[in-house]
Amino acid sequence: MLTVLQAVADPVRLSLLRQLAAAEPAELACGxxxxxxxxxxxxxxxxxxxxxxxxLQHDDGSRxxxxxxxxxxxxxxxxxxxxxxxDRPLTEPPADELPPVDASVTGT
Amino acid sequence: MLTVLQAVADPVRLSLLRQLAAAEPAELACGxxxxxxxxxxxxxxxxxxxxxxxxLQHDDGSRxxxxxxxxxxxxxxxxxxxxxxxDRPLTEPPADELPPVDASVTGT
DNA sequence: TAAGGTGTACGACATGAATCAAACAGATCC
DNA sequence: GGATCTGTTTGATTCATGTCGTACACCTTA
Numbered sequence: 449m450l451t452v453l454q455a456v457a458d459p460v461r462l463s464l465l466r467q468l469a470a471a472e473p474a475e476l477a478c479g480x481x482x483x484x485x486x487x488x489x490x491x492x493x494x495x496x497x498x499x500x501x502x503x504l505q506h507d508d509g510s511r512x513x514x515x516x517x518x519x520x521x522x523x524x525x526x527x528x529x530x531x532x533x534x535d536r537p538l539t540e541p542p543a544d545e546l547p548p549v550d551a552s553v554t555g556t
Numbered sequence: 557m558l559t560v561l562q563a564v565a566d567p568v569r570l571s572l573l574r575q576l577a578a579a580e581p582a583e584l585a586c587g588x589x590x591x592x593x594x595x596x597x598x599x600x601x602x603x604x605x606x607x608x609x610x611x612l613q614h615d616d617g618s619r620x621x622x623x624x625x626x627x628x629x630x631x632x633x634x635x636x637x638x639x640x641x642x643d644r645p646l647t648e649p650p651a652d653e654l655p656p657v658d659a660s661v662t663g664t
Numbered sequence: 665t666a667a668g669g670t671g672t673a674c675g676a677c678a679t680g681a682a683t684c685a686a687a688c689a690g691a692t693c694c
Numbered sequence: 695g696g697a698t699c700t701g702t703t704t705g706a707t708t709c710a711t712g713t714c715g716t717a718c719a720c721c722t723t724a
Contacts, residue, residue, distance in 0.1 A: 453565035453640075459558055460712085478671060489713050491672055496711095510670050510721040527635025532561075568682085586701060597683050599702055618691040618700050 452525060455500035456532055460485060461493050468503065468516045469533045475513035560633060563608035564640055568593060569601050576611065576624045577641045583621035 455461060460483060467481055478490060485493075494514065497503045501524075504515045521529045563569060568591060575589055586598060593601075602622065605611045609632075612623045629637045 450565065450567055450570065453561065453570075457558065457561035457565040458712085462558065462561075479669090485712085486714060487671065488673085488715075492712075495672090507671095507721090512671060525639055528639055531633055531636055566682085587699090593682085594684060595701065596685080596703080600682075603702090615691095620701065 451500045452502065452528075455496050455502060456528070458493070458496075460489075461497055462532060464493060464497065465502070465516070465529075466533055468514060469518075469529075472516065472518070475515045477508075477511040477513055479511070559608045560610065560636070563604050563610060564636070566601070566604075568597075569605055570640060572601060572605065573610065573624070573637075574641055576622060577626075577637075580624065580626070583623045585616075585619040585621055587619070 456465070463483060464481060468476060478494060479487070481490065483490060494503070494505065498505060502517055502521060504517055505512050506515075507513075516529075518529065564573070571591060572589060576584060586602060587595075589598065591598065602611070602613070606613060610625055610629060612625055613620050614623075615621075624637075626637065
């Protein structure tokens, strides 16, 4: 649970998941992702996602293909994948201030 | 989005959210949480959650009461709160190995 | 066999995050 | 006013993690 949340709470891995989902049902080789990091870093992120149970890998010749574990994902964490895949505005929460917050009466 | 995921992907904050949800509709003062960290650390976590838009705070005398922003939470990230609040087994993903994984034929 | 391509393993580094301790500010109460 | 309670702020420390570079292993193709 925590593992999954932590796995998902990273911009690179978020992008990986989205590209994987967009390519479904096709499987993507590790080298086919469009990301600004090196191969070794990418490999690390794949390991994290795999250990979190979010994707499966299997070898195809010299390449390694990746596939989302969508079924398990949806079963164990219903709604989370859709959330992750939806590109929501990354900046909505305007609730940064604390002093001016008082809803004891207004109830807002 | 990333902000929210990162805010939620922490054991202490996860616990805070759960305790807040369990106490609803009552509001909890910062000092009423059962957690193995100091006040200053707790204050930090509250700031993170608040900035992520996940809770509201308002002062009540010398105390500061906290309340889940459940409505906004559910609206912007449907399902996520329920996921977070459900105490799932924190260790299910047995997919740590990569070499033995080959589903090209079996389709498992 | 040799060469090229694909991905991993390992070591090193930098950055960010969580934590604590101590000091501080406000509010309440005696 | 003085003491106490509650929570924040600041600085320092520790720790985790994301990144890179290099070297390595495996497969494929010529």
